[in-house]
Amino acid sequence: MSRTTCPYCGVGCGVRATPLGDRTLKIEGDADHPANRGKLCSKGTHLGETVGLGGRLLHPMIAGKRASWDKALDLVARRLQETIAKHGPDSVAFYISGQLLTEDYYVANKLMKGFIGSGNIDTNSRLCMSSAVAGHVRAFGEDVVPAGYDDLDQADLFVLVGSNTAWCHPIVYQRMQAAREKRGAKLVVIDPRRTETCEDADLHLAIRPGSDVALMNGLLAHALRAGLVDLAYLEASVSVPQGFWDIVGQGSDLWSVARICDVSPEQLLRFYELFAAHPRTVTLFSQGINQALRGTDQVNAIINVHLATGRIGKAGAAPFSITGQPNAMGGREVGGLASTLAAHMDFTPDHVARVGRFWSAPRMATKSGLKAVEMFRAVEEGRIKAIWVMATNPAVSMPDANRVRDALAACPFVVVSDVMADTDTGRFAHVRLPAAAWAEKDGTVTNSERRISRQRQVLPLPGETKPDWWIVKETAARMGWASAFAYEGPADIYREHARLSAYENRGERLFNLRRHAAIGNHAYEAMEPTRWGRLPFAHGRFPTPDGKARLVSTVQAALPEPLKDWPLTLNTGRYRDQWHTMTRTGLSPKLARHREEPLVEINPDDAERLGLKEGDIARVATPQGQSLFRVQPSEGQRRGEIFTPIHWTGRQSTGGRTGLLPRPLTDPHSGQPGFKSTPATIEKVEIEWRAFLILRGEAVAATLPPALWATRITVSGGALYELAGTGDDKLLDGWLPAGARVEAADPARGSRRIAVIVDDRLAAVLFLTRTGELPGRDWLIAQLDAPQVTPTLLAGRAPGAQPDCGPVICVCLDIGLKTIVGAIVEQELTDVAAIGKAIGAGTNCGSCRPALARILAETVTNAEKIHAVE
Numbered sequence: 120m121s122r123t124t125c126p127y128c129g130v131g132c133g134v135r136a137t138p139l140g141d142r143t144l145k146i147e148g149d150a151d152h153p154a155n156r157g158k159l160c161s162k163g164t165h166l167g168e169t170v171g172l173g174g175r176l177l178h179p180m181i182a183g184k185r186a187s188w189d190k191a192l193d194l195v196a197r198r199l200q201e202t203i204a205k206h207g208p209d210s211v212a213f214y215i216s217g218q219l220l221t222e223d224y225y226v227a228n229k230l231m232k233g234f235i236g237s238g239n240i241d242t243n244s245r246l247c248m249s250s251a252v253a254g255h256v257r258a259f260g261e262d263v264v265p266a267g268y269d270d271l272d273q274a275d276l277f278v279l280v281g282s283n284t285a286w287c288h289p290i291v292y293q294r295m296q297a298a299r300e301k302r303g304a305k306l307v308v309i310d311p312r313r314t315e316t317c318e319d320a321d322l323h324l325a326i327r328p329g330s331d332v333a334l335m336n337g338l339l340a341h342a343l344r345a346g347l348v349d350l351a352y353l354e355a356s357v358s359v360p361q362g363f364w365d366i367v368g369q370g371s372d373l374w375s376v377a378r379i380c381d382v383s384p385e386q387l388l389r390f391y392e393l394f395a396a397h398p399r400t401v402t403l404f405s406q407g408i409n410q411a412l413r414g415t416d417q418v419n420a421i422i423n424v425h426l427a428t429g430r431i432g433k434a435g436a437a438p439f440s441i442t443g444q445p446n447a448m449g450g451r452e453v454g455g456l457a458s459t460l461a462a463h464m465d466f467t468p469d470h471v472a473r474v475g476r477f478w479s480a481p482r483m484a485t486k487s488g489l490k491a492v493e494m495f496r497a498v499e500e501g502r503i504k505a506i507w508v509m510a511t512n513p514a515v516s517m518p519d520a521n522r523v524r525d526a527l528a529a530c531p532f533v534v535v536s537d538v539m540a541d542t543d544t545g546r547f548a549h550v551r552l553p554a555a556a557w558a559e560k561d562g563t564v565t566n567s568e569r570r571i572s573r574q575r576q577v578l579p580l581p582g583e584t585k586p587d588w589w590i591v592k593e594t595a596a597r598m599g600w601a602s603a604f605a606y607e608g609p610a611d612i613y614r615e616h617a618r619l620s621a622y623e624n625r626g627e628r629l630f631n632l633r634r635h636a637a638i639g640n641h642a643y644e645a646m647e648p649t650r651w652g653r654l655p656f657a658h659g660r661f662p663t664p665d666g667k668a669r670l671v672s673t674v675q676a677a678l679p680e681p682l683k684d685w686p687l688t689l690n691t692g693r694y695r696d697q698w699h700t701m702t703r704t705g706l707s708p709k710l711a712r713h714r715e716e717p718l719v720e721i722n723p724d725d726a727e728r729l730g731l732k733e734g735d736i737a738r739v740a741t742p743q744g745q746s747l748f749r750v751q752p753s754e755g756q757r758r759g760e761i762f763t764p765i766h767w768t769g770r771q772s773t774g775g776r777t778g779l780l781p782r783p784l785t786d787p788h789s790g791q792p793g794f795k796s797t798p799a800t801i802e803k804v805e806i807e808w809r810a811f812l813i814l815r816g817e818a819v820a821a822t823l824p825p826a827l828w829a830t831r832i833t834v835s836g837g838a839l840y841e842l843a844g845t846g847d848d849k850l851l852d853g854w855l856p857a858g859a860r861v862e863a864a865d866p867a868r869g870s871r872r873i874a875v876i877v878d879d880r881l882a883a884v885l886f887l888t889r890t891g892e893l894p895g896r897d898w899l900i901a902q903l904d905a906p907q908v909t910p911t912l913l914a915g916r917a918p919g920a921q922p923d924c925g926p927v928i929c930v931c932l933d934i935g936l937k938t939i940v941g942a943i944v945e946q947e948l949t950d951v952a953a954i955g956k957a958i959g960a961g962t963n964c965g966s967c968r969p970a971l972a973r974i975l976a977e978t979v980t981n982a983e984k985i986h987a988v989e
């Protein structure tokens with residue numbers, strides 16, 4: 120058994136992984152890890168399903184052909200050197216990721232900023248929390264998150280702003296729920312959408328998108344009126360810019376704020392009162408705040424409220440930016456953003472000189488490099504001629520992603536380090552380098568609360584894969600810097616990183632790992648999760664020249680009126696059980712069950728007005744491009760706003776990509792794209808037939824069947840394709856493997872059903888209809904694993920009654936909606952715990968508990984309605 124850390128979100132849960140034979144792992148929560156105390160969400164729980172070798176990149180590839188490491192690395196080093204020699208250091212770039220370990224990150228940053236001599240290294244964290252970084256620096260003087268998870272155990276009020284915590288940081292959400300159950304802490308959610316995070320909240324403010332500054336300024340104006348502003352604290356610890364209170368006061372009466380935010384004055388007042396009644400407030404914020412064209416101001420508007428009321432630096436009171444990726448925070452510590460240097464230093468001349476001295480750098484970068492959106496623009500314009508992408512998938516995840524694809528396609532030299540063989544970005548690479556994946560890697564990550572945890576190697580390196588730090592170090596050596604990169608393992612790198620944090624640091628920089636500067640290899644191996652900067656602002660001192668924090672005047676920007684040609688606003692985000700571009704969660708049959716296709720959620724009135732019904736296929740278009748989604752009317756959507764998930768790529772769908780839709784516009788301070796609101800339209804796509812195809816593993820190809828709409832998910836034993844299209848459907852038959860065919864047809868409904876049997880076992884089924892219904896997929900999928908073929912196969916169900924359990928809600932225990940509703944009605948269950956007792960749902964990882972609460976509420980309301988009619 121090894122104790123390691125979950126590679127998904129920034130909660131940073133401890134995992135116990137025990138190898139069981141060949142490339143299978145038993146996964147449990149680590150009871151001794153302070154972040155999760157033994158709990159795991161659905162994604163962490165199913166990590167074991169993602170460590171197989173299917174789809175892995177196992178060898179270096181040059182121009183699509185297998186090559187040796189020597190050849191591949193020689194080529195990378197030579198092309199970088201030649202480009203730099205000809206066009207200067209700024210003609211090359213690295214685009215890296217919050218999913219690298221700190222040690223990988225440190226080495227890549229050192230190579231670019233200290234040796235190549237350019238600031239052109241940026242990370243996907245630019246898309247993720249750079250507005251929080253910029254906001255922290257403006258307010259505190261340094262990018263220090265002033266909160267930790269123990270604050271959640273002590274707070275009396277949680278305000279979640281632009282965060283779908285129940286889905287994206289589930290263990291943090293469970294910890295808040297525990298505080299509510301134990302101590303009656305209150306929960307306010309501020310999100311234009313009604314997400315599952317709102318399910319059980321004391322208050323949900325479904326504000327107009329982009330109106331968060333008005334809301335926070337309104338709250339602050341109310342706090343001033345109500346005497347909640349801590350004047351003594353302001354005097355001692357905070358500098359207040361001239362005119363600050365005038366700006367806060369402007370248009371901040373209850374009615375004006377309610378109008379701008381489009382919520383009722385009563386609801387707004389309730390929020391203010393909850394805030395007034397509970398000094399121990401933690402405000403958590405995430406992408407609804409950061410991913411906005413005024414993201415940094417939104418961050419500061421939140422921090423202002425906490426500084427002015429003295430709700431910071433005390434147990435249970437803080438603004439808390441929660442990080443997305445497992446090592447977003449570690450990336451900030453090593454300075455992986457183009458706008459920062461290393462160890463919380465930046466590009467001031469003395470910092471540049473200091474880091475240069477420490478590294479004995481031959482050519483220090485002296486200025487910020489290009490931020491992600493600018494970087495790909497420079498690739499497009501030919502200013503950057505060689506780019507190395509590590510552990511991120513920009514062809515999917517960047518805004519205006521088709522433009523990024525064009526830029527990559529035209530770039531003279533593209534290197535991609537990834538764990539998977541076939542990614543949307545990898546298709547543009549001249550050289551592909553096989554990286555070690557989670558469970559094979561060794562190093563550290565830092566979570567949302569600044570806690571450094573070890574990721575430990577549990578499985579051997581497969582094929583010729585290598586850790587990312589090794590790949591960078593070997594390249595650096597080939598570029599002539601072997602001695603500066605002579606690391607034997609991650610412990611060497613970690614020590615150097617810790618030494619740099621302490622170097623010439625007499626307390627100016629709070630980020631300081633002095634105690635690890637000489638950590639031995641054994642101590643590094645055995646390192647327990649450890650936090651730096653405990654209660655950083657407890658004494659009311661901040662890392663600014665005068666020791667004071669700063670209020671920042673923020674003004675609500677004018678909210679755009681709907682455009683004539685693009686009347687809707689597209690909001691984008693995440694699903695509970697998928698991670699980003701699905702390269703890893705997509706391997707898990709269990710996780711696929713929660714949402715099998717990319718949906719566009721739309722308010723039911725809008726849907727009706729636009730002639731869209733549940734299950735239709737719709738085209739969502741923006742000035743940047745268009746994608747297809749399955750329509751899902753949802754009461755949780757405000758009118759005029761639609762929501763699509765970020766996860767589907769060109770690998771799993773013919774049209775369900777979201778990333779090509781947003782504008783490449785960014786916040787002026789942070790450079791973070793405004794992913795959450797893009798002017799858009801939606802229209803129904805006429806289809807003539809709908810179908811699904813189930814293929815056993817061997818028959819699954821890298822490409823998708825020829826259909827207008829095709830999505831693929833992994834199922835136990837193979838893959839399930841959902842399909843829809845127009846015209847001739849016979850082309851699909853070519854996708855069936857060779858074997859004995861059983862066919863049935865119903866010409867009246869234009870229905871066809873085909874099963875292919877190979878060696879007495881089911882190898883494939885295709886069910887298609889033009890006007891009829893398609894049966895549930897579950898039973899047919901299960902037949903892939905059956906030892907023999909059932910005669911009723913083409914009926915789509917088992918002989919005799921086959922209960923259809925509906926969509927799976929509890930993925931751990933495989934319990935469907937209908938089973939849950941049945942239990943609630945028959946056993947008259949009244950709370951989520953009772954559902955758990957009766958049928959087990961929600962008792963394992965707990966990620967589905969908010970969904971259970973919603974189903975319970977809906978079932979009870981329906982029952983009451985029926986009762987009333989009776």
Ligand SMILES: Nc1nc2c(c(=O)[nH]1)N[C@H]1C(S)=C(S)[C@@H](COP(=O)(O)OP(=O)(O)OC[C@H]3O[C@@H](n4cnc5c(=O)[nH]c(N)nc54)[C@H](O)[C@@H]3O)O[C@H]1N2
Binds near residue numbers: 128162286408
């Ligand atoms: N399951 C899962 N978990 C994840 C990830 C994943 O891919 N899958 N990714 C991880 C990463 S990298 C990140 S960054 C985090 C992201 O975690 P979150 O930020 O919680 O997730 P999102 O779904 O991107 O967006 C959060 C919410 O912001 C709301 N929002 C949109 N516009 C506004 C606005 O103007 N104001 C306010 N107040 N809210 C608004 C959206 O409606 C959405 O519900 O999740 C991490 N955890």
Ligand SMILES: Nc1nc2c(c(=O)[nH]1)N[C@H]1C(S)=C(S)[C@@H](COP(=O)(O)OP(=O)(O)OC[C@H]3O[C@@H](n4cnc5c(=O)[nH]c(N)nc54)[C@H](O)[C@@H]3O)O[C@H]1N2
Binds near residue numbers: 536691777794
């Ligand atoms: N429209 C819209 N777009 C968004 C967002 C949004 O809310 N809306 N959110 C943005 C945010 S917050 C984020 S964080 C990004 C995420 O977007 P990406 O970073 O592009 O998404 P991932 O799928 O996590 O990409 C990680 C890649 O690294 C590979 N990989 C995994 N582990 C390793 C490793 O150890 N080494 C190497 N070399 N490779 C590895 C994976 O196979 C995968 O290809 O998306 C951003 N894009």
Ligand code: SF4
Binds near residue numbers: 125130
């Ligand atoms: S909350 Fe879930 S995804 Fe996030 S670190 Fe914990 S187990 Fe992993």
Ligand SMILES: [Mo]
Binds near residue numbers: 246247248444
């Ligand atoms: Mo993120």
